[in-house]
Amino acid sequence: MRNTPPELPTILIFATGGTIGMHDTGNGLEPDPGFLEILEERADRIASRYGYRARVNQLQPAIDSANADEETAPKIARALRARVGAMRASAVVVTHGTDTLAFTASRLAFELSGLGVPVVVTGSQFAHGVRPTDAFDNLQLAIRAVTQASPTAPVSVAFGGAILPAVRVTKSDAEALKAFRAERELGSNPLGLPGTPSEQALVRPAHARVLSVRFTPALAARDLLALASGEPAAMVLECYGSGNAPMTKPGMKDALKSISERMPVVAITQCANGSVDTDRYAVGRQLAAAGVTAGADLTIEAAIAKLGYLLDRGFSPTDIARLMPTNLIGECGATATQP
Template sequence: MPKPRILLLYTGGTIGMVKNFETGALRVFNFKKLLQRIPELRQLDCDIDTLSFESPIDSSDMEPTKWVKMAGIIQDNYNDFDGFVILHGSDTMSYSASALSFMLQGLTKPVVFTGSQLPIGDLRTDAKENLITAIQIASLNEGGQPVIKEVCLYFEYKLYRGNRTTKISAEHFNAFTSPNYNALAESGVHLRVNNEQLLQPTGVDFSVTTAFNSNVVIVKMFPGITAAVLSAITAIEGLKGIVLETYGSGNAPTEDWFIGILQKAIEKGIHIVNVTQCSGGRVNMGQYETSTLLKEIGVISGADITTEAAITKMMYLLGQEMLPERFKPLFETSLCGELTQ
């Protein structure tokens, strides 16, 4: 049986940097010389090809056209490779992993995002372990078929579903968590895959959807938010959607002005999705009086979806230019494991 072929794509970020020890400055290293930099990769039972964005970016500059570029590279190489590893800056990695999970329909191969907190040439770097294990995970197969068949994120010994992750630390190596879904795999002395957590293919043919509508905004509730501020946000020209980060299980103020502004926004066609600003748990509108009114005016429940997945799913669904009445049931449906119904 031939070795699995893995395509390693570098988009930017710390993991692809090396430090000039005289000046302390970081620079991107030549990925064509990856095996020279990390000779341990030769021990992996797979063939690795490398590809890099012509102009690698800091992940703070990530935006939908770059997601389209990543998805296009996967589409162009889909039949020639058994798995894909995307090296990405950590700051917006959860957004990108979420976006690609919606874009890559009918996925039957692994797409594993990874990165690092320290550059690959740093003495204490986490880059080598993250990279080596991410490639090993992408090359896992049973009976000639990939074990992982979804978009994932690997960081500090754990593999997560990409659209279930959020970054929680700018300091620690365990920078990500999956607050409402167990890890898909854990790396220790042995690599243990939690098969019952894996997403199974839907049976549809592989395809890529690239249309996004970015006329959306995230609004985080806080004590003291004013009618003037909320009115100004909902009055933004061309606004199509709001991800509303509420308290606890989906609670928000009950004042007439607050409900009235949201109701007017919904009546003019703006979709509003309710997600919790807590680090874990889910929205349960109607459990308390403070969320019942939101439910009555047509606010959409985000259940246990992360903010990163909610905003990218919103952009993705809006990009499909569907009838307005289809948006709510589709958003409240799990399309690729992003929420628990």
């Protein structure tokens, strides 16, 4: 009697769109209708080297990552949870456009914590259909990473020869193959994600819009008020240095206080390294007194992802102010200070 060989564990390759799935038509890059077949053949060949098989699924509809919105990452997360269960997948690789890859990866890190299988996000600077391309080098790196990761590993990004933590990654180069960096170290001793206060929040028809604004010398109070008039659910302020803002500008204190009374407002630093400390300077204390929460050393991508995640799950403004500077899954490497 012939023995049937055991079925290989499955890696789910989830294609969402982006440059990696394009080819040059002579009139610029466009999505390649034959990409999924090419991706499955190449991914399965790579996966077999590590004792796995690959199966490709696609986000419907696939998107140019520049068109991602507040619904995109949660939609991807829902699809992955459903498919991992249905396919009994042992690992996941997500292909994504580079423009908003860091934003999606950061949100997936929160959404998929506890999924029970490793998840790695990748993409490419050059389309698979042009030469030279980094598409398949990055794909191989991602597949190798998920085959070697533990089931509880945090979501990572595989790109340009590096494996980077999703909650720390940012796109730093528009052209180079090493397009992403994670200068801030992964936070140690994370507490883990808190329980959801309301089960009803899990079935929200829409997801929270979190907007960001970067302080520059010309920014005025009326600019912040105009941004808030669009009724976002929360706001991230990219502040100078350790959390400073132009608080002596006409109307700035009142504008920030008014906005903070309507929505969570979180301050992060514009610097590539370092943390917000609103107790250090008088202007920082004034920022905190206006109701702004210090966001430790969160990246802009992680701050938006974390705020959106907490809002979507129904946490109160008081809880959000407590949780934003708290290291939950490695996104904070330092504790914020508030008076």
